[in-house]
Amino acid sequence: MRIATWNVNSVGARLPKLLDWLGTAEPDVVCLQEIKCAEDDFPYDEVGELGYEVAAHGTGRWNGVAVLSRVGVTEVRRGLLDQPGFLAEGSLFEAPEPRAIAATCGGVRVWSVYVPNGREVGHAHYEYKLRWLDALRATAVEELAGDRPWAVLGDFNIAPEDRDVWDIAAFDGSTHVTAEERKALTALKGAGLTEVYPRALKYDVPFTYWDYRALRFPHNQGMRIDLVYGNASLTGRVTDAYVDRNARKGKGTSDHAPVVVDLASS
């Protein structure tokens, strides 16, 4: 069984690339982030023709997550346990954002998550990011009572180690590399999870994101921020994991590459 995660940066703009990739990588389950469309506007028919059922959670212009599966989709859950919203400047209410969806696919429980960016250290969005990560941890604790294979995959917007960014000096004082954010990942692992570390298809560090600007991809100036965590029932079945950087090549791509994880059949 092959599961994957990919921040597609708009499923509408990325549809041709997504369909191509589904056809060649042939994943059984795909967690998507930043679909940037309302639930009703997801291209269900197009991915359906390739055999995928879809559970989507999206409201439009920003965020949005989905799970695609050709091995069934049951027990769909939208949002985290006590998920915080973001109080935008000038807004009176915290808006709940579509950043997490779960489904059970072929006996494996998967969460597709798009962790808030944080914008700047000390910004309200940064505090929101940390609160959101704590809600993710609490959700994991709640769901990990049993021993069914369980994984959370997605764009965490955190580089776990200094080596996971192309130049740590360039990130001095910025989000994605702070001790607080990394502590949140450690706390998440404390729920009973281990990271599935992927192979790089080229170079040493398996980066998953390269900014569109400044020729970051050709220069391999990337970040490893799309991550996979699983419980022992899942990680014990991992036979391979890699970042498909080929999906980042050429025009009309996402700025993220997919992370692919292969599991032995149970």
Next chain:
DNA sequence: ATGACCTATTCCATAGGA
């Protein structure tokens, strides 16, 4: 070269991304 992009929308300007 301290340069360099891309998305959807209240659509040709802006917010957000990381």
